Amino acid sequence: MRTVAIAIFQGVQALDVAGPVDVFAEANGFVPSSSGYEITLVGPEERIVRTSNGTRLVADLPFDEADRRYGTALVAGGPGLPVDEPDPRLTAWLTDTASRCERYGSICTGAFALGHAGLLDGRNVTTHWQNAPRLAERFPRARVELDRIYMRDGALVTSAGVTAGIDVALALVAEDHGAQVALAVAKRLVVFAQRRGGQSQFSPYLSAPADETSPVAKVQAYVMEHIGERLPVAQMASVAGMSERNFARAFVQLAQMTPHEFVERARVDAARNMLESSDTPLKTVAYDCGFGTADRMRLVFTRRLGVSPNDYRLSFRTRFAK
16 A cells, blocks of 8 residues: 555644545545555644634544654645744654655645755745745745745655645656546546646736726736737726826736736736647647747746746646546
8 A cells, every 4th residue: 555644733724635635535446455545644642633614633643653654745734834833743753754755745835844844955845826935935945936836856745725735646646556547536526637736826817806897807807808919008008098107006006916927927828728728739829829929938938837838738648638
């Protein structure tokens, strides 16, 4: 059996635990029992922890008794995990377990626990986009990527928040049993199987204004509907019925990004969808999504996702093709 230990604590995010657990458990239905997953929840001495949504989980073992050599050890995240005052029991368990297991890592803010255990130094890591700047500040020796869904650096794997725990668990299942098993699990759980680790957490609407009737929201909708066109600030300001200066200021205040940033994210998102779902030539994708040329699209993709459009398409098809 492949052994998986997941560390929990008071105030843990329930989905950070349940997502990966369900992926590994469902995988057991597609592989021989001898190579399936044995899952253990490890927690504080009191065993029963209340999650951030109010439900309760029961740890199978307390930290001081979970001294087995696990194949995979993960620590979940959640608002109950102290950022600056680590639980010494959790820190000690992670330090000891990571030295003996095949791979280890975190879901969401569990990365802070790894950092306190000295396991992020000199490594490429990620966490939830809201917490990434704090992680980089708290652990300056770590190389924090601000918006990746998950990252692998040797034996270490870190991921973004909540549903990204499902993505990283699927990636580990694919590593252990192949892409076909991972795809079968994804279908069983009715989740998307195509999100790659290098893919950005940010959709163009991640920081959309709460007021959908605002001029800024109107412009965002216009951009998505006219993604293949030139979209200068003057044109967007005209759609909003504002001067260029006032529009640019209002857009940054409400969307937390410049108009240019939003347009570029929207173009990347549109191109990703085309690359994932069709064999449309790259030059056509680039034109339809407003990049103009395939070379320009490649530059933006490489800067934002760390991969070229062609490699993105090939990786998607290789990992998750039927």
